[in-house]
Amino acid sequence: MLQNAPIGIFDSGYGGLTVFRAIADRLPAYDYIYLGDNARSPYGDQPFDVIYKYTLECVDWLFSQGCELIILACNTASAKALRTIQERDLPLKYPNKRVLGVIRPTAEIIGGFTESKSVGIMGTRGTVNSGSYLLEIQKFFPELNVFQQSCPMWVPLIENNEYLQPGADFFVEEYCSALLAQDEAIDCVLLACTHYPLLLPKLENFFPSNIKILSQGSIVANSLADYLARHPEMEKRLSKTREKKFYTSGDLSSFNQHGSHFFGELITSNKVILD
Incomplete structure (x- = not known):
């Protein structure tokens, strides 16, 4: 097991915290990093190339933090960026890492x-x-x-x-x-x-x-539990110290306030600057 190998969870804003909550409740032993790209949210009306660019930047950042597995807890990113990332970017840049979606x-x-x-x-x-x-x-x-x-x-x-x-x-x-x-x-x-x-x-x-x-929260959480059971080679690489970290590209006080409503408990976030 790696010293720092959390599960990454990404959303364009706050909504993915509802999925994170369900995942953390279902699989409490693991370490997690949540990234909300609040500075560029919402993604919903953006064109494909912009959503792909933003999502890939966030995936790159989560991998740079030690993540072995990332959940795109964002329907727009899952719909418009996931397949390209899985088929084009992962084989070239991260052949042993995985990105999964919610659809x-x-x-x-x-x-x-x-x-x-x-x-x-x-x-x-x-x-x-x-x-x-x-x-x-x-x-x-x-x-x-x-x-x-x-x-x-x-x-x-x-x-x-x-x-x-x-x-x-x-x-x-x-x-x-x-x-x-x-x-x-x-x-x-x-x-x-x-x-x-x-x-x-x-x-x-x-x-x-x-x-x-x-x-989708419980559905995605159960699917992730099943995925890890079917892929023990990935499961063994993930660190398990029950640590949860929250990052946002937006305003920290706003994220902490609004994000706490989505996550169901008080959270403290850190700032990240994305390209």
């Missing part, structure tokens, strides 16, 4: 949560426009009907701590109604952005009780 683990299990065979995906414009969920779900459950809805106002509402205020109700109703209007048979809705679990109280009030709402 495939969800696509592998979503079919088990629907009886009507109609599911909804709610995400950023970048994630929806990429079509990544449509492609991945088709691989595992070709019989499913998948309907997508972009929710461009949700991340700004959440990151400005307005997500539980009455004013957020308008945008919750607007996007949820637009999704359900595509097919009244939808009985499972995936929150395909790691910010969105903070809206769960409002979403549960709006959606009919027969609709299952899936958040």
Whole structure:
């Protein structure tokens, strides 16, 4: 085992902390480094080449900190940058390291949560426009009907701590109604952005009780546990002292304040300067 070999977790902002929380609860023995690229967030409406560039810079930085394995806890980065990084950059620069995303683990299990065979995906414009969920779900459950809805106002509402205020109700109703209007048979809705679990109280009030709402945290955590069990050569390389470190490219006080809401406990972050 290496002296310093944490699991890296990356997101463009705060949302990945909901995934980090679930992973740390599921796999508490490991060391972790979280990096939020808050200075350049949100990624959702950025073009492919910009998202790829930003994501690769963050992956490079996490590897420079000793990470052997990185989770892209960001749907936009997973949709628009992961495959290129896995197929082009890792073989050339980091052949023994791994980068995993959040889309495939969800696509592998979503079919088990629907009886009507109609599911909804709610995400950023970048994630929806990429079509990544449509492609991945088709691989595992070709019989499913998948309907997508972009929710461009949700991340700004959440990151400005307005997500539980009455004013957020308008945008919750607007996007949820637009999704359900595509097919009244939808009985499972995936929150395909790691910010969105903070809206769960409002979403549960709006959606009919027969609709299952899936958040990605526990799904990704269980998938990671399975991955490590199937790859003991990687698992043995990871350090296990239960250390958690938080880094942000943005303002430290804002990250500590807002990030604590996402992570579920008080956190103290460090500043990182990205190229």
